[in-house]
Amino acid sequence: MTRPPLHGVLPVLATPFRADWSIDDDALAAEVGWVLDQGADGVVLAMVSEVLRLSTEEREQLAAATCRHVAGRAPVVVSVGAESTHVALRLARHAERVGAAALMAIPPLCTAPDPDGLEQYFTDLAAATALPLIVQDASGYIGDPLPLDLQARLLDTHGEQKILFKPEAVPVGPRLSDLRDATGGRAAAFEGSGGAALVDSYARGIAGTMPGPDLVWAIVALWRALRDGDADRVRAVNEALAPLLAPITGLDSYVAMEKHLLVRQGVLTSERARPPLGFRLDAETRAQIDGLFDRLKDVVSP
Secondary structure: OOOOOOOEEOOEOOOOEOOOOOEOHHHHHHHHHHHHHOOOOOEEEOHHHOHHHOOHHHHHHHHHHHHHHHOOOOOEEEEOOOOOHHHHHHHHHHHHHHOOOEEEEOOOOOOOOOHHHHHHHHHHHHHHOOOOEEEEEOOOOOOOOOOHHHHHHHHHHHOOOOEEEEEOOOOHHHHHHHHHHHOOOOOOEEEOOOOOOHHHHHHOOOOEEOOOOOOHHHHHHHHHHHHHOOHHHHHHHHHHHHHHHOOOOOHHHHHHHHHHHHHHOOOOOOOOOOOOOOOOOOHHHHHHHHHHHHHHHHHHOO
16 A cells, blocks of 8 residues: 655654653643644654653553544654564554554664664564654664664665655764765655754755654744745744754753643643653743743744
């Protein structure tokens, strides 16, 4: 079956938690509905969804619930990367069963497979389901960069309908261009900086962006301005967005900020993030974020 290509703005959902740290299904449904109402072209479950802090059963629960709440209105991308191929394959097959449109996978983080082992890991995932597989180089946040020749080889072996990419190794722009050039422009790639590198990445030929859910309305506005060639609108939105993204230095800061802003906008009722945490918003940072958020709102929706 030929599926429509993934494209546009696909926010990575925040996982809401109840006081007992179980996944809050009602809050998840509200978040899904909100991001789709803001113009998102799909939704993603990935590292900023705190999947690395969930059990295998919880990851399956989250994937099934997300697909149920989306209810066919947009594609769902499910991250299935794991420390063992065995678990990754289990997650991949489950995601296909519950209605995901595509898979995404980071490599193992606690081991360092040799290039052959790494290629076999992604090859096994590609063969496990009929779904496209987004190969995620998450080394801008965690892990080591994926070899460029490995990524090109996966595309050559499995084809551009099967293998897509989310390159986050730094420097993002040059690495993205290297991947594009090494694959003759065939690689469909998604920007993953939260929107910070969106303008530059768009010029390098990305298929879409996977920001957080909290600022999806601003990213949608920026994406549409880029698509329409509206340089003045691009400049205005990007200049207001960039300083708001500056405090993000890693996964924990990303999660903390997005949950704060989701609560502020009435999407979630709690900022709970599973401990242990490597970052907390202090009062001064919150005040700074709130001021920049208000400015961005004024620019996007005057």
